[in-house]
Amino acid sequence: MKRSIALLAFVAFLTGCSKSPLEGDVLYLALETSPNKLDPALVIDVAEGQICSLIYQGLVRFSPEGDVVPAAATNWEIEANGTRYIFHLDPRARFSNGTRLLAKDVKASFERVLSPTSNSPRKWVLDRIAGAAEFSRGTSESIAGLSSPDDSTIVIELREPFGPFLQLLAMPAAAIVPTGGGGAPSAAPPVSATAADDSGGELASRPVGSGKWKLDRWERGDFLELSPNPYHPGEPPRIKRIRYRIIPEAFTRIAEFEAGTLDILKIPQAELDRFLGDASRRDRIQSRPELRVAYIGLNNTRGPLKNPAVRRALNLAVDVDRIVDVLTGGHAVRATGAIPPGLPGYVKREPYAYAPTEAGRLLRAAGYGDGFEIDIWQRDSPEGNRVVEAVQGYLLELGVRVRVVKREWSAFKEAVSRGRVDAFFLDWYADYPNGENFLYPLFHSENAGGGGNRSFFHNTRVDSLIESAQRTVDRSTCTELYETIDGLVYDQAPWIYLFFPTSFVVVSPRVQGYTYPVLYLGEDFSQIILSAEGNS
C-alpha cells in the first residue's frame, strides 16, 4: 500500500511538469557560450556582441537586413567628400537609468575606448577619426576630429574618407555609455579588461545603455534576462522579456527546442536534413547565406607555400564542389574569392577547377615533383574535422603529405597568429557587412598575423588598392575596386578557397514576426509576437 502511494506520488510529481513551463510573453533563446563582459568597449565574441547590441545603441545601428539605420541619431549629413559627419541626436533618447543621452556622452564614450589607458581590443573601430591615434598614444589631450557644438549635435571628422565608416559606428565598440547624470561633467567609466581599478569592471557586469532592452538579471553560466528599456523612445517591443539560457551542447539545445522550451534554434549542420524533411516545420525554417568564408589558410612565408604556383596547385588538387555537395549537403556556396554573396564586391569567378593532373604538373614545374609535407592546424569542430580530412585525402593524391594538428582555440590562435604553422582551417565572419571587412583584415600586409591576415599574404599592389578602396566614397567605384582586389588575391591563391556556408534557424510555432538577420548585430526582437495557441 505504502509503496503504491509512493509510486502514485512520484508519477504525479513527474506529470506535474509535463505542461509547458514557458511564460506567454517571454521569448526563450539560447546562447552557446556565456558572455563575459557586457562593456561595449570589450566585446569580442558573438554572445557578447548579441547582448550588447540589445542593451546599448550607437549613433546608428544595423537593421535585420544589414542596412545602417538611425539609432541615437535621428539623421546625419556627410560633408567634405566623406570626411565630416554631422549627427543630430534624438532629443528623446535616454539611458535605461533614465538619464538623457547627450552629445557629451557620445564624445566621452569614444574617448574611453581610445584613451591611452583603455585596453579595448576594439580601438580599430574608431581609429579613423582625425586625432584618434595621437589621443591613444597620449600625445594629445583630446580627439581633434570629435566635437559636440551643442547637446544634440556631434561632429566627427575623419583623417581621410573611409567608405564603411557608418557601418563601424553601428558596432558595439561605438556604442554610447552614460557619463553619469544629465549635467555632470563628462566622465565615462574607464575601460578595464583586467579590472585593475574598481570602477572599470562596473559597466562590464552592470551594463547601462540606451538600446531597446535593458538587463534585469544575469546569473553567469546560467541565464540572462532582458526587458524593454522603458525610456527608449521608439515603439516598445511586443514581448515583455527575453530569457537567454547558456546551453553549450548542440544536442541539448535541440532537445530543448523539441521539448518546446526554446523559441529559436540555429540548426546544426548534422540535423539539417531531419529538420528540412519535416513538413510540419518547413514553413518555420529561415535560411540565409552567412557573411562568412571558410578556407584553408596557407602560410605564404613558409617553405614550398611561398611559391604561388604551388598554392595554385593545391587549389587545383581539391575538389571543392564535391566537398560542398557532400560535406555541407549543398548548403553552401563555393568560394571563388573572399567576399561572400550578398555583399557588394562578390563575384562568381571561374573557380580553380578540380584538375589533379594539372596540379601535379605545376608542382613538378615548381621543383616539388616528389611532393612535400605540411601541417594543417585546426580546432576541433564537426565542420573542421570533415573538411580537413577530405582536403588531406585530396592533397595526398597530389603527393603532399598532410599532418593534421588539432588544438583548442587558445593554442591554435597563438600558433597561427604568430605564423608558426604551414596551414590552418579557419573562417572569417563579417564584423560589418562590407567587402572591406574581408579584404583589409585578411589580405593587407599591415594586418599580417593578429590583425586577421594569418596567411601572411603580402602584395604591395593589393595593399595600395585596398587603401584606395577604403578612401573611395562612390559606391560603384568602390565595388569595382573590391572585385578587382578580390580577383587579384584569388589569382595569388593565399588560401585553399572553400565555401560560404548557409545557416538555418527554426522558430517555435508560437513565434511570429521573426526575421533571421543578415548580421547578428541586427537582431532586436522588437517585431516578435508570441501567440497563445502555439504555446503547448
Add this chain to the structure above:
Amino acid sequence: MFAYTVKRLLLFIPLLFGVATVTFFLVYVLPGDPVLSMVGERYDEETIDQLRREMHLDQPVYVQYGYFIAGLVRLDFGTSYVTGETVSESVLKRFPYTFRLALFAMLISVVIGVSVGVLAAWKWRTPFDYVTMGTTIVGISMPVFWLGVLLIYVFAMKLRVLPASGYGGGDLRHMILPAVTLAQASTAYVARITRSSMMDVIREHYIQTARAKGVSEHRMLFAHALRNALLPVITVVGADFGSYLSGAVLTESIFAWPGLGRFTLDAILKRDIPTIQGAVFFMALVFMAINLVVDLMYAWIDPRIKLVGRK
C-alpha cells in the same frame, strides 16, 4: 581525535601550497596565450603588450610566481582575465550549484547502491543477484555522455515529463536527470562493493550467533552486518563525493548546469590563469576536507579504529 583533526588541518597548508605551485607551473607551460583570448580575432600588438604588462605576463616566470604566492598567502587569486570578476567570489558563486548536484547524486548512489548491494548479498546466487550485478556492470561501463543524452531523449524529448537542462532556479525536477547521470557509475560501484563486503561479514561468526539467537533477518542485515560492511563503502562514496564537488564537466555540459566543472573548463580553454588557479586550489581544499571527514567517519562507524595524531 581532536589532536588528530588539528594535525590533519595543519597538514592542509603544505599540501595546498604544493597543489598551487604545481598548478601554476602546469598553466605556465600550457601552449596558448592568455592575452590572445581577451582580444578577439582582430587585434593590434600595442593592446596586447599593454594587457601583458598589466597582467605581469611580461615579467620572468619567477616574478610571476612571486606575485602569485603573494596573492595566495592572502588567499587572493586576483580578478579573472576574462570576466573581470574577483576569482574567489566567482568560485564561491558557482560552488552551490555543484554542491547541490553532488549531494543529490550522492544520495541516489548511497540509497540505491547500498540497498541493492545488501539485498544482492542476502539473495546471493539468486536471479536477483545475477540481474542486479549484471546491471551494475552496465552502469559502470556506460559513458556519462551517452547516458545523459539518452535520458534527455527519453524523458525530455519523447515523454516530456522532465526538463532537458538548466538549473531551473533550483527546481528539484531540473536536478533529476543530471543527478541520475552523475550518480550512475557510482551507484553501480557502491552496489558491488556493498555486496562483496556484506558477503564477507555475513559469513562471520557473530552473524551466525545473531541468527542463532533468533534475531530477525532484517535486523541482522541492517543493524549487525551492514554497519560492519560499511567501511569500504564509505571510502568509495567519499572519493566519489570529493570528485563530484570538484565539478562534473561532462554532466554539467550536457545539462547546461552552471557548476564549477564547466566554469573551470571555460577558464582552462581561455587560459584565464587566475581563475584556473583559484578553482583548482578550491577543489583541492574541498577534496582534502572530504577525505578528512571520511577518516573521521571511520572512527565513528568502527569504534575499534583510533585516530591518533602521530608524532
